[in-house]
Amino acid sequence: MAPRPDVPHGRALLADALRNKGVAFTREERQRHGLVGMLPPGVLSLDQQARRAWEQLQAQPDDLAKNVCLEQLHDRNEVLYHRLLTEHLKELLPIVYDPTVGEAIKRYSHEYRRPRGVYLSVDHPQDVRPAFEALGLGPDDVDLVVATDAQQILGIGDWGVGGMQISVGKLAVYTAAAGIHPGRAVPVMLDVGTDNQALLNDPLYVGNRHSRARGKEYDAFVAAYVDTVRDLFPRALLHWEDFGPGNGRRLLDAYGEKVCTFNDDMQGTGAITLSCVLNAARVSGTPMREQRVVVFGAGTAGVGIADQLRDAMVRDGLERDEAVARIWCLDRQGLLLRSTEGLRDYQRLYARPDEEWSDGSGKPKPIGLEEVVDRVRPTVLVGTSTVHGAFTEEVVRSMAAHVERPVVLPLSNPTEKIEAMPEDVLRWTDGRALVAAGVPLPPVELNGTSYVVAQANNALIYPGLGLGVIVSRASRITDGMFQAAAEALADLAELSGTGAPLLPQVENLRASSATVATAVARRAAGDGVARAPLDDVVQQVQDAMWQPEYA
Numbered sequence: 222m223a224p225r226p227d228v229p230h231g232r233a234l235l236a237d238a239l240r241n242k243g244v245a246f247t248r249e250e251r252q253r254h255g256l257v258g259m260l261p262p263g264v265l266s267l268d269q270q271a272r273r274a275w276e277q278l279q280a281q282p283d284d285l286a287k288n289v290c291l292e293q294l295h296d297r298n299e300v301l302y303h304r305l306l307t308e309h310l311k312e313l314l315p316i317v318y319d320p321t322v323g324e325a326i327k328r329y330s331h332e333y334r335r336p337r338g339v340y341l342s343v344d345h346p347q348d349v350r351p352a353f354e355a356l357g358l359g360p361d362d363v364d365l366v367v368a369t370d371a372q373q374i375l376g377i378g379d380w381g382v383g384g385m386q387i388s389v390g391k392l393a394v395y396t397a398a399a400g401i402h403p404g405r406a407v408p409v410m411l412d413v414g415t416d417n418q419a420l421l422n423d424p425l426y427v428g429n430r431h432s433r434a435r436g437k438e439y440d441a442f443v444a445a446y447v448d449t450v451r452d453l454f455p456r457a458l459l460h461w462e463d464f465g466p467g468n469g470r471r472l473l474d475a476y477g478e479k480v481c482t483f484n485d486d487m488q489g490t491g492a493i494t495l496s497c498v499l500n501a502a503r504v505s506g507t508p509m510r511e512q513r514v515v516v517f518g519a520g521t522a523g524v525g526i527a528d529q530l531r532d533a534m535v536r537d538g539l540e541r542d543e544a545v546a547r548i549w550c551l552d553r554q555g556l557l558l559r560s561t562e563g564l565r566d567y568q569r570l571y572a573r574p575d576e577e578w579s580d581g582s583g584k585p586k587p588i589g590l591e592e593v594v595d596r597v598r599p600t601v602l603v604g605t606s607t608v609h610g611a612f613t614e615e616v617v618r619s620m621a622a623h624v625e626r627p628v629v630l631p632l633s634n635p636t637e638k639i640e641a642m643p644e645d646v647l648r649w650t651d652g653r654a655l656v657a658a659g660v661p662l663p664p665v666e667l668n669g670t671s672y673v674v675a676q677a678n679n680a681l682i683y684p685g686l687g688l689g690v691i692v693s694r695a696s697r698i699t700d701g702m703f704q705a706a707a708e709a710l711a712d713l714a715e716l717s718g719t720g721a722p723l724l725p726q727v728e729n730l731r732a733s734s735a736t737v738a739t740a741v742a743r744r745a746a747g748d749g750v751a752r753a754p755l756d757d758v759v760q761q762v763q764d765a766m767w768q769p770e771y772a
């Protein structure tokens with residue numbers, strides 16, 4: 222499945238990371254491809270190369286240096302890079318992805334080495350098409366495009382052109398977790414400028430040196446991107462990553478029904494959180510329809526989570542307004558009330574009637590998390606606020622005073638933004654809390670029990686979702702497909718025993734992604750959006766997974 226028509230020769234082959242085998246080229250291949258004299262005479266196997274690359278990685282002084290070292294390998298030899306990643310997923314996911322990717326994004330212009338992917342500039346919308354044409358790929362050659370405008374990278378805010386590394390990191394996970402063909406997936410940076418003054422003042426910054434474009438200019442640029450990709454690569458799934466709260470949902474509303482697309486922060490995160498809560502409900506014995514959910518940080522992720530938990534409560538027997546009434550959302554202004562100023566349109570549904578929180582004498586004062594937890598007695602507390610330490614000992618203890626198995630999900634990434642460390646949450650609740658976090662964390666030892674903390678990161682959802690979409694050739698992505706992904710993942714967790722994690726372990730990501738993909742493809746067919754015949758979905762999913770091996 223060579224994505225590019227002509228096989229390069231000589232040095233050009235060594236520089237083609239997708240085809241380069243380095244010292245694994247055999248003597249015969251070296252002669253055939255014009256490589257004579259360009260490599261040391263020894264021939265190594267892929268396994269031997271992987272051993273050497275692993276050694277080189279171990280010699281790096283810190284995680285950022287490991288990220289740089291791995292990206293250099295990525296630029297030289299993609300098969301070897303993905304082999305290493307697949308073999309050491311648990312150790313390397315935190316390096317190519319969360320949390321180290323955040324550091325790599327901040328340092329992008331200073332660690333700059335080699336461009337990867339497609340850079341689009343709002344200042345030159347006429348270049349959008351030629352930029353994609355320059356890939357030299359045909360209409361059937363692209364399965365997936367991941368794009369960001371970098372306005373809300375993880376929880377670290379606006380990082381301008383450095384955001385390219387989140388598109389690159391997400392794609393690395395797609396391949397490692399779900400075998401998405403790296404030559405058929407394109408990372409994109411939509412450079413609309415940045416409002417990050419430090420970047421604008423940095424003489425070495427390599428992005429557009431002006432404030433963020435907004436309004437019509439922004440929309441026309443994004444439309445040029447979507448239209449061009451649809452025109453040139455009609456099979457491609459469009460993944461939106463780390464857009465700001467003002468644009469993420471708006472873009473999904475604009476394109477979700479017309480294009481095969483999803484917003485990972487809203488929908489992928491909604492699904493992974495649903496998986497956690499479904500399993501927490503199994504462990505605690507409290508059904509979905511009886512959960513009381515507090516969401517702290519009602520932005521792109523927070524409201525996406527509220528939506529999927531609401532729909533799950535409806536499936537469990539509630540009316541829609543009854544389900545909405547069991548969800549309390551807080552943002553910068555405190556608890557969202559109908560009278561709250563500056564409500565975003567997608568927050569409005571969850572804004573509580575003022576009467577609930579005031580005696581009617583004048584405007585209610587801002588209502589903070591402590592008060593909400595105290596009055597609501599939530600069974601589930603979700604953190605998507607980027608506020609480190611917001612889940613204080615007081616808040617967690619107050620929740621645990623009323624609920625036998627409080628579900629506490631501090632999901633903000635990277636670690637410097639997390640609402641509470643799971644270790645503390647477990648200590649404050651004597652191990653009763655059911656906890657998961659967005660970043661990978663070691664098990665917590667408490668009173669003789671080892672508590673394995675699940676990583677509730679959308680990385681457990683989107684690779685399998687993407688693979689299911691590709692296999693089924695879905696024309697668009699339905700809510701049911703996210704539900705199917707969440708349920709399939711939840712079913713894979715081994716919940717027995719104190720301290721068992723709420724989700725399958727990241728080590729098993731390849732297998733769990735295949736299961737998710739199968740469920741998603743089946744649901745696509747059920748929802749009438751599949752365009753490929755699915756006679757043997759399980760096998761089709763396996764067959765579609767690219768393996769890191771030399772051709």
Ligand SMILES: NC(=O)c1ccc[n+]([C@@H]2O[C@H](COP(=O)([O-])OP(=O)(O)OC[C@H]3O[C@@H](n4cnc5c(N)ncnc54)[C@H](O)[C@@H]3O)[C@@H](O)[C@H]2O)c1
Pocket residue numbers: 373374375376377463465466485486487490493517518519520521522523551552553554555604605606607608632633634635638658659660677678679680
């Ligand atoms: N674990 C996962 O899979 C996952 C997925 C997506 C996002 N996230 C994390 O969730 C966080 C939010 O991401 P997002 O994309 O929704 O960003 P966002 O900017 O859209 O949302 C953040 C929200 O938090 C609110 N907020 C800020 N300060 C607050 C405060 N003091 N009190 C209450 N609310 C406050 C903001 O106003 C905003 O509405 C990030 O840290 C991100 O890494 C995690």
Ligand SMILES: O=C(O)C[C@H](O)C(=O)O
Pocket residue numbers: 318319374375376463485486633634659678679680
């Ligand atoms: O990128 C991640 O690690 C998860 C999520 O998409 C986020 O924005 O934090």
Ligand SMILES: [Mg+2]
Pocket residue numbers: 375462463485486
């Ligand atoms: Mg994200």
